Amino acid sequence: MFNKQLFILAHEIGCSSFYSDYQKCIKNQWKPCKELKEEQEKQLRHMITHCYENVPYYHDLFKSLKLQPADIRVIEDLEKLPILAKDTIKQHWEAFKPVGLSKMKFYSQVTGGSTGKPLSYRMSKHDRFLSGALLYRGWGYSNYELGDKMVFLAGSSLDIGTKSRMTTFIHETARNLRKLSSLDLGEKEVREYVRIINSFKPDFIRGYASSIYFFARWIEDKDLTIHSPAAIFTTAEKLYPDMRSKISEIFSCEVFDGYGLNDGGVSAFECPEHTGLHIDTERSVMEGVDQQGQQVDQGMGRILATSLHNYAFPFIRYDTGDVGSLIEDGCSCGRGYRLLKEIIGREKEFLITPSGKYVHGAAFFFDVLNEFSHINEISEYQLVQETVNDICLNLVCKVPFDQKELEKVAELVNKRSGGWNMRFNFVDAIERTDAGKYKFIINKVKDVR
Secondary structure, eight states: OOHHHHHHHHHHHHHHTTTHHHHHHHTTSSSSSHHHHHHHHHHHHHHHHHHHHHHHHHHHHHHHTTTOOOGGSSSSGGGGGOOOOOHHHHHGGGGGGOTTTTGGEEEEEEEEETTTTEEEEEOOOOOOOHHHHHHHHHHHHOOTTTTTTEHHHHHHGOSSSSSSSSHHHHHHHTTTTEEEEOOOHHHHHHHHHHHHHHHHHOOOEEEHHHHHHHHHHHHHHTTOOOOOOSSEEEEEEEOHHHHHHHHHHTTTTTEEEEEETTTTTOEEEEEEOOOOOOESSSEEEEEOOTTTTTTTTTEEEEEEEEEOTTTTTTSSEEEEEEEEEEEOOOOOOOOSSOOOEEEEEOOEEEETTTOOOOOEEHHHHHHTTTTTGGGGGEEEEEEEEOOOEEEEEEEEESSOOOOOHHHHHHHHHHHSEEEEEEEEESSSSSOOOOOOOOOOOEEETTTTT
């Protein structure tokens, strides 16, 4: 009980409406789909009006299309608006600043995402804490309760390794968790993680799918004993069936997948039925669209996100860069949310250092990008490990980068994973696959897990 009260207090200090929002989310999960959609569309109308009246980019867009806010009343009406690309946001950055921004409480964020295109954006304080409420509800599908012991095995996208020791200690104590970095998974680090987990005995473990999978395989190879949590939550990457099976076998528990993007606010979580991920409706609208940008009710489609509470930086029909498969049927668990069967094409890879450590590509890459002062001038990027000793960062940039800045990034690379020769390659475009996409991490070294 004390852990729960401390957990709630820590969140309410940041946002006084957190717990009431959380309780509302808990009740919402059992509402019928029709009612959830009606509430979602009511909030959508509020956001569209805000965008038209306060955000120059959207005001001009509506004028050019001869539309009024009243023309967007239901989710189906969103088809009247064009799909929003990251490049468009960069080109019109100033026009996305809403009137009265200086009076809003927001956080400055940076995302790289699975598309390989970095983006700076703002997140309203309320939107951020609503994201947390939905996250905890999603974990609750597998009986998580506020304040339960948790271990994170991930990188900076889950806020690991980004704060001072004191801030991390306070955060871990207040939220009853331990944060373990997946940036370097060498023999010493992994053995220490086993010790921490066996000592802390977390109720749940959460992390990048590939990080937990690699961890499970390492435990199996070393024939070690590991504490069994009530469940494991994977995120940030595609969870393949063999990965789920191995993680479940080694940790002797169920594995629950999740999907979420702060830029746009979409999120979805798996329940014990394991028939798909329940798509949250409180914070955003998730659309699946075909190649022509038309909405699809089932089957494969590009995932678009429309934020419902991020007044500091509204995303309307934002192209997340992900492709997903939607299910039209409901879930037998009784929850009213529609189902996302799976996310396709979000695979991230590990890199290997000359010293034999495995580095989580996504976490490493996110940290490297944050060292560029002109991150919005990077159109696309790709990290290629050519040999155990050689790393190449391909960059498509609008402006030249100062040599000193490149040297600073190279120093960071050596500091985090020493021994690599870092090379920067400025190119006009990143080569695509036959499917029209490109891998933002390519590892040419054989036998890398």
